[in-house]
Each structure stands twice: as C-alpha cells, then as structure tokens.
Amino acid sequence: MANNAQTPLETQGKKSLTGQTTTSLYKQTLLAGLWRENPVFRLLLGMCPTLAVTAAVKPALTMGLSVIFVLLCSNIVVSLMRKLLKPHLRILMFTLTIATFVTIADLFLKAFVPRMSETLGPYVPLIIVNCIIICRAEACASKNTLVVSIIDALGMGAGFTLTLCVLAGIREILSTGAVWEVNILPAGFVPWAAMSMPVGAFITLGLLLGLVNVTTKRNAKT
Amino acid sequence: MLKAIRHFIEQSWLLIVASFFFGLLIATTNTAWSPRIEQNKTTKINNLMSGLMPKAEKFELAAELQIESSKGKKVKSNVYKGLAEGRCLGWAFNCEGPGFADKIELIVAVDENFENFAGYAVLASNETPGFGDRIKLPLYRQQFAGAPADKLELARTGDAEKIDSEIVAISGATVSSEAVIKIINNFVVQVKEQMQKKGLIGDGK
Amino acid sequence: MDTLNILLMGFISIVIINNLVFTKFLGICPYLGVSGRIDMAFGMGLAVTFVVTLSGTLTWLIDHLILLGTPLEVTRYVCFILVIAGAVQLVEMYLRKFFPVLYESFGIFLPLITTNCAILGLCLFINLWGIDNLLEAVVLSFGAGIGFTMAICIMAGIRENLNLADVPQCLKGAPITLITAGLLTLAFMGFAGMIR
Numbered sequence: 001m002a003n004n005a006q007t008p009l010e011t012q013g014k015k016s017l018t019g020q021t022t023t024s025l026y027k028q029t030l031l032a033g034l035w036r037e038n039p040v041f042r043l044l045l046g047m048c049p050t051l052a053v054t055a056a057v058k059p060a061l062t063m064g065l066s067v068i069f070v071l072l073c074s075n076i077v078v079s080l081m082r083k084l085l086k087p088h089l090r091i092l093m094f095t096l097t098i099a100t101f102v103t104i105a106d107l108f109l110k111a112f113v114p115r116m117s118e119t120l121g122p123y124v125p126l127i128i129v130n131c132i133i134i135c136r137a138e139a140c141a142s143k144n145t146l147v148v149s150i151i152d153a154l155g156m157g158a159g160f161t162l163t164l165c166v167l168a169g170i171r172e173i174l175s176t177g178a179v180w181e182v183n184i185l186p187a188g189f190v191p192w193a194a195m196s197m198p199v200g201a202f203i204t205l206g207l208l209l210g211l212v213n214v215t216t217k218r219n220a221k222t
Numbered sequence: 223m224l225k226a227i228r229h230f231i232e233q234s235w236l237l238i239v240a241s242f243f244f245g246l247l248i249a250t251t252n253t254a255w256s257p258r259i260e261q262n263k264t265t266k267i268n269n270l271m272s273g274l275m276p277k278a279e280k281f282e283l284a285a286e287l288q289i290e291s292s293k294g295k296k297v298k299s300n301v302y303k304g305l306a307e308g309r310c311l312g313w314a315f316n317c318e319g320p321g322f323a324d325k326i327e328l329i330v331a332v333d334e335n336f337e338n339f340a341g342y343a344v345l346a347s348n349e350t351p352g353f354g355d356r357i358k359l360p361l362y363r364q365q366f367a368g369a370p371a372d373k374l375e376l377a378r379t380g381d382a383e384k385i386d387s388e389i390v391a392i393s394g395a396t397v398s399s400e401a402v403i404k405i406i407n408n409f410v411v412q413v414k415e416q417m418q419k420k421g422l423i424g425d426g427k
Numbered sequence: 428m429d430t431l432n433i434l435l436m437g438f439i440s441i442v443i444i445n446n447l448v449f450t451k452f453l454g455i456c457p458y459l460g461v462s463g464r465i466d467m468a469f470g471m472g473l474a475v476t477f478v479v480t481l482s483g484t485l486t487w488l489i490d491h492l493i494l495l496g497t498p499l500e501v502t503r504y505v506c507f508i509l510v511i512a513g514a515v516q517l518v519e520m521y522l523r524k525f526f527p528v529l530y531e532s533f534g535i536f537l538p539l540i541t542t543n544c545a546i547l548g549l550c551l552f553i554n555l556w557g558i559d560n561l562l563e564a565v566v567l568s569f570g571a572g573i574g575f576t577m578a579i580c581i582m583a584g585i586r587e588n589l590n591l592a593d594v595p596q597c598l599k600g601a602p603i604t605l606i607t608a609g610l611l612t613l614a615f616m617g618f619a620g621m622i623r
C-alpha cells in the first residue's frame with residue numbers, strides 16, 4: 001500500500017525537476033488525496049475509525065476534522081525535521097509527534113464539544129494508530145518540502161472526511177430517516193435499525209468499495 | 223563510558239529535544255483547557271438534574287457515598303440536594319450497573335423525603351438502538367415519576383399510565399428495562415440507608 | 428471463588444460478547460490484509476495475543492502506579508503508545524535471538540502490530556472500564572488476544588472457500604471480506620446479553 005502511494009509523488013518530484021510548474025504539482029497532490037489515492041477507498045487505510053464513528057454525520061465530521069488537524073500538524077513537523085531524522089529512530093519520532101497532536105486534539109474536543117467527545121469516546125486517541133497519518137508521514141512528509149506536505153495533508157484529510165461523511169450519511173438516513181438530525185425522509189419510513197449497528201457499517205462499506213471499484217474500472221476503460 | 227554516552231546523545235538528541243518540546247506543548251494546552259473540561263462535566267450533570275427537578279434553582283453536593291454495585295464492587299455515588307429559595311426540593315444521585323450491552327449510568331431524582339421518585343435520566347449507555355435505547359425516551363421514563371421509592375417491579379404487560387411500583391417493560395427490550403429497574407432498586411435502598419445514617423434525611427430537611 | 432467467577436465472566440465476555448473486532452471495530456486493517464490463509468492468520472493472532480497481553484499488563488501498571496490522579500494523566504496516550512512500541516520491539520528482539528525460525532515465519536507482521544488499533548484500543552478500554560485489579564487486566568488482555576485470533580481464523584477459513592466461489596469482479600478482495608465480516612458480526616450479536 002505504501003509503495004502505491006510513493007510512486008506517483010516520486011514521479012511528480014522528478015517531473016518538477018524537469019520543469020513541471022509547482023502549482024500543477026500542488027493541484028495534483030491535492031486532488032490525489034480526494035479521489036485517485038483516497039485513503040479509505042483506494043489505499044484501504046484507516047478502516048477502524050471509518051466503521052466506528054460513521055453512525056451519524058456529526059461524529060463523522062468531527063472525527064474527519066480532527067484527523068485533518070493531526071495530519072496537518074504532524075506533516076508540518078515531520079517535514080520541518082526531515083533533514084535531521086536518524087533512520088532507525090524515525091518511526092519513534094513519527095509516533096511521538098502524532099501522539100502529542102492527538103492528545104491536543106482530544107483535549108480540544110473535551111473542552112469545546114463535550115457531547116461529540118463522548119460519542120466519539122476512545123476512537124479519538126485511536127487516531128494515533130490510524131495508518132493514514134503514519135503512512136503519510138513516512139511516504140510523503142519525510143521526503144518532501146513543507147508546502148507539498150501541507151497540501152498532501154489537506155488532500156488526504158479532505159478525502160478521508162469526505163468518505164466518512166458519505167458513509168455516515170447513508171447510515172444515518174437509513175437508520176433514523178434524518179441527516180444531521182434534520183428529518184428528510186417522510187414519516188412513513190420504517191428505520192433500518194441494522195444500519196446503526198456494526199452489521200450495517202461493514203456491509204455498507206463493502207458495497208461502497210465495490211461501487212468504487214466498478215467506477216474506477218469503467219473510467220480506466222474509457 | 224563517556225564515549226558511549228556521547229554516541230547515545232548524538233543519535234538521539236532530536237528525540238530528547240522533541241520530547242521536551244512536545245511535553246511542554248501538552249502541558250500548556252492542558253493547563254489552559256482543563257478548567258473548561260471540568261466545567262463541562264458539572265454543566266452536564268446540572269442540566270440533567272434540572273430536567274428532572276425543573277423547579278430547583280441550584281444543586282449542591284450533599285454527600286459522596288460508596289455504594290456496593292450488583293457485582294460486589296464499590297462504586298462512588300454523589301448525592302446532590304436540589305434547592306429553591308433555600309428549601310430542599312429533592313435529591314439526585316448517580317448510579318450505574320450492567321445493562322444489556324455495556325454499563326448503564328443513570329441519574330435518579332427523588333423527593334425530599336426519599337419517598338417517591340421524581341424520575342431518572344440516562345448519563346451513559348450503549349444499548350441496542352431502537353430497542354434498549356428506548357430507556358432514554360419519555361415513554362418509559364415517565365412511569366417512574368411519582369412511583370414509590372421502594373422496590374420497583376418489572377411487568378411485561380399492564381397499565382403504563384398507572385403510577386405505582388409496577389413498571390411496564392419496553393416491548394422487545396426486557397433486559398434493558400429490567401437492568402434500569404435493578405440498578406435503581408439497588409442504589410436507592412443503599413443511598414437512603416446511608417443518608418439516614420448521616421442524618422441528612424429523615425425529617426424533610 | 429467469587430474472583431474466579433468474575434475473571435471467567437470477563438474472559439468469556441471479551442472473547443465472544445464484546446469481541447474487539449466484531450463489536451468495537453478494532454484491528455480491522457490486519458484483519459483485511461492477513462486473513463488470506465488460516466496458518467498465516469493463526470500466526471498473526473498468536474503474535475497479537477502475546478503483544479496485547481504484555482501491553483495490557485504494562486499499561487495498566489503504568490496507569491495505576493504512575494499516572495492516575497496526577498497531573499501526568501494527560502500524557503496517557505503518549506505513554507501508552509510508547510510502551511506498546513517498546514513491547515513490540517522487545518518481542519521482536521527476543522524472538523530474533525531465541526526463536527529465529529518463528530521470527531522468520533512472522534516476517535513483516537511483528538512491526539506492523541504496533542499500528543494495530545486493537546492493542547492501543549484494548550489498553551484504552553481497560554482504562555475506560557475502570558478495571559482496578561491487575562489480575563482482571565491480565566485476563567482481559569489475554570481474552571482480547573484470543574478473541575482477535577478466533578475472529579481472524581474464522582475469517583481466514585471463510586475466505587479460503589470464498590476464493591473458489593463466484594464472486595462478482597468488483598466485489599473481489601476487500602469488499603466481499605467486509606460484507607462477510609458484517610454477517611459474522613450479525614451472528615455474534617446473538618451472544619449479547621449472555622451474561623447478566
């Protein structure tokens with residue numbers, strides 16, 4: 001998985017040496033996180049929180065924003081430190097950085113949105129072991145300049161948040177008839193309780209992944 | 223020896239400096255926000271208690287008791303006095319116990335003599351959505367308002383409108399309904415006993 | 428006798444009823460990646476069991492002896508993940524020295540266990556559930572590992588047969604695994620409420 005993520009950026013790096021404009025490099029990096037290398041659908045990273053917090057859109061959005069925050073900060077710090085890292089200690093450094101920023105994010109949530117913090121529960125500290133963040137630190141931030149790392153973080157984070165919200169939207173509509181606690185479906189709709197339980201999470205994600213596979217195959221053919 | 227230490231520091235100076243810096247960062251954020259976090263916790267409990275005793279103007283912590291839970295473990299229970307114009311309107315205490323899925327935490331409110339329940343509110347629970355989750359809904363909760371603060375009993379069918387010590391279970395969620403009743407029964411008996419021993423209740427003070 | 432009862436109930440609860448993979452969504456990444464063959468899955472499961480028992484105990488000890496009640500509590504997450512990383516490193520070094528064959532067969536899995544949500548998740552759940560007894564923490568950690576091993580072996584068995592089935596092209600690989608996992612979750616939900 002990490003190799004797939006490295007190659008496009010490496011080739012982009014080489015291209016920029018031969019004259020590809022920096023703005024188009026930035027745009028490519030940003031868009032990569034959103035679709036082509038979407039962390040959940042294409043790279044299959046960060047599954048645990050995806051399944052756990054997507055019972056409703058509000059917690060999903062909160063989790064997505066927290067991940068963007070941690071990803072951004074950790075990418076910035078790792079990119080600034082990249083010349084000083086000793087090879088055999090670098091995973092430890094990444095882990096330490098990520099753990100610090102997750103602690104800060106958790107404190108922020110507990111202080112300013114306590115109800116969301118309770119709903120998310122232990123899944124906020126689990127951002128530390130979220131493969132997305134450590135993979136991006138390893139594959140991108142430790143090898144690229146500050147600006148590219150920031151854009152990569154924003155792209156990946158946005159892709160992740162988008163995925164979470166789509167999954168949460170589907171599950172919330174089907175399990176309560178409302179999205180963001182605003183009723184959308186008519187009152188006659190019988191809610192599918194299974195959608196708010198683990199079953200619904202797994203099956204929805206599986207079907208969505210299948211859908212994404214179909215779309216990419218079709219795009220590749222045309 | 224010195225060479226070994228020098229080698230160690232050369233390899234890990236970044237780690238040491240970073241740890242120090244990160245530790246500082248965490249410490250600052252924590253000091254800045256922890257009063258707010260504490261405040262959030264008390265606000266939440268106060269809001270729940272106001273919902274149960276709407277006439278009370280403020281709540282003050284009356285006692286911190288150790289109650290034995292149904293599993294035999296000692297659980298801390300805070301008892302709050304609801305006051306309006308200096309007069310005691312009632313008491314509220316938190317209790318917990320095993321539910322269908324995970325632990326259920328409740329706040330139970332009683333009148334000033336511990337004779338009748340004012341109701342309960344769910345602090346935390348993880349029951350099955352659509353079934354056990356209904357313990358949060360007024361439809362089940364209103365059966366407790368005014369019920370005698372003694373041993374409540376679960377009934378599978380019956381008149382939910384009648385206020386007495388028989389509580390009609392939620393259909394499809396007997397275990398969760400029973401769990402709530404068991405928790406309340408277990409705690410109200412012990413809290414009443416300990417409060418009487420402390421002399422805090424007994425003559426409607 | 429009563430403690431034994433509590434320990435046994437706790438063990439059964441975390442292996443079957445509150446299984447970390449099926450009810451708490453932990454450990455999905457390796458679950459999808461490794462559960463191709465039963466022997467690989469079993470090996471991974473054993474490695475995880477070992478590491479999680481060690482980490483669960485160590486983090487409980489650190490939590491209760493050093494962190495709880497002191498201002499250092501806010502560094503809990505940092506401490507936990509460092510302990511887990513250290514434990515994995517220790518296990519790796521120990522295996523490499525004394526059981527080289529076993530070490531070779533584990534391959535890349537061992538370092539990957541550090542980012543396994545199940546381990547950090549379990550340490551945090553032990554903290555969340557307010558376990559105040561070292562023996563209970565050890566039993567729960569061990570149970571979590573066994574639960575994970577059981578889940579991953581069931582999955583591997585099903586996947587081995589799925590390879591021979593006629594799965595639609597777009598669903599091959601991760602999607603069908605997830606759907607199967609969902610159905611397994613449904614099956615395991617039947618165990619809920621077993622312990623009052």
